[in-house]
């Protein structure tokens with residue numbers, strides 16, 4: 001058993017949940033916030049058998065593509081009149097950690 | 108040291124927290140949402156010494172019993188006039204992952 | 215790769231996030247609640263290379279100092295007229311778990 005912890009952009013959240021459900025994977029959703037952009041995002045906990053980890057990763061990979069965005073990083077308080085040029089970041093689709101599980105129980 | 112991650116129904120949340128506290132276990136609560144029913148539930152993080160894991164599991168087991176419920180799964184948008192028969196699921200009391208901890212520190 | 219899970223008091227949250235960002239560490243923030251005081255606190259997930267764990271821990275250690283506080287523990291419903299003496303607890307700055315990661319992927 002492994003616990004997949006996937007942090008994804010909010011706008012991928014609905015479609016990823018549907019895809020995971022369709023593939024028969026069970027999961028739990030946590031509301032979270034990104035450190036750099038201080039914007040809301042989504043953290044999913046997906047507990048799966050060892051041989052299902054690759055299936056979960058490929059569902060996430062096909063659903064959450066990274067793309068380039070122009071972003072004004074928060075929370076810089078800016079004196080009015082000064083325009084802060086947005087910076088270009090490649091915002092990923094997903095950041096994924098696979099963590100070992102010593103014991104799993106459904107009660 | 109292990110980290111017990113327990114996902115429980117909201118209606119078990121208060122009583123489980125009291126029982127864990129009474130048994131001397133420290134924990135942190137996260138608000139979460141179930142993947143299938145899209146209903147709010149509770150995720151508890153309980154960090155314990157290795158020899159206390161069984162105690163935490165038995166507190167959860169005795170507090171969160173599974174039972175059968177008739178449920179209309181969300182979020183199917185339904186054309187009006189069409190009645191969707193509820194389905195019977197055995198909704199568990201708790202889903203529990205025990206994760207190894209390499210290092211623990213209270214600062 | 216390790217996942218550092220740090221539970222900190224809300225009043226340390228902003229400064230710790232700034233310090234982690236300045237040190238080049240990426241992280242995700244989860245809103246959480248303490249088990250004993252039933253007060254809001256902050257849980258940070260910080261995924262780092264193995265050789266960066268000590269850097270993250272020293273940033274947390276220098277930002278979140280423990281101190282003594284007089285606290286009236288919640289949620290004891292108290293009959294009016296009865297004054298409950300506050301108790302003195304040493305509320306720590308941070309509770310930190312370092313969890314092993316089998317696989318990490320940015321998609």
Ligand SMILES: Nc1ncnc2c1ncn2[C@@H]1O[C@@H]2COP(=O)(O)O[C@H]3[C@@H](O)[C@H](n4cnc5c(N)ncnc54)O[C@@H]3COP(=O)(O)O[C@H]2[C@H]1O
Pocket residue numbers: 007008033034035036037038039041089090091092093094095238240241242243259260261262320
């Ligand atoms: N110091 C920095 N300098 C320049 N650009 C930076 C940066 N920190 C982040 N970015 C960029 O901003 C995007 C959003 O980061 P944020 O921290 O808000 O939101 C993050 C954070 O919530 C989470 N995350 C990423 N790496 C993490 C890690 N190692 N540990 C914990 N959470 C992580 O995943 C979200 C998306 O990350 P992603 O890498 O796809 O996308 C990141 C990255 O492209």
Ligand SMILES: Nc1ncnc2c1ncn2[C@@H]1O[C@@H]2COP(=O)(O)O[C@H]3[C@@H](O)[C@H](n4cnc5c(N)ncnc54)O[C@@H]3COP(=O)(O)O[C@H]2[C@H]1O
Pocket residue numbers: 024026027028029045046047048106114115140141142143144145146148196197198199200201202
């Ligand atoms: N594909 C499916 N087909 C038919 N019935 C299904 C189903 N997925 C879930 N159910 C049923 O619905 C209940 C609620 O699931 P939900 O995903 O909303 O809420 C779940 C979810 O938040 C969490 N959970 C369960 N297994 C998980 C896993 N492997 N990984 C992460 N979270 C899990 O624990 C909650 C309670 O789970 P529990 O198993 O006791 O109870 C489940 C199960 O009896």
Ligand SMILES: Nc1ncnc2c1ncn2[C@@H]1O[C@@H]2COP(=O)(O)O[C@H]3[C@@H](O)[C@H](n4cnc5c(N)ncnc54)O[C@@H]3COP(=O)(O)O[C@H]2[C@H]1O
Pocket residue numbers: 131133134135136152153154155213221222247248249250251252253255303304305306307308309
């Ligand atoms: N049974 C008890 N008897 C007497 N005093 C007690 C107590 N339980 C907690 N305290 C005191 O109250 C402070 C706040 O605990 P709380 O559970 O609200 O908030 C906790 C909880 O959210 C989290 N935490 C601590 N230990 C944990 C563990 N083993 N597993 C999961 N979360 C933990 O970190 C927060 C701060 O913990 P910290 O130890 O610095 O500070 C604790 C501790 O000094």
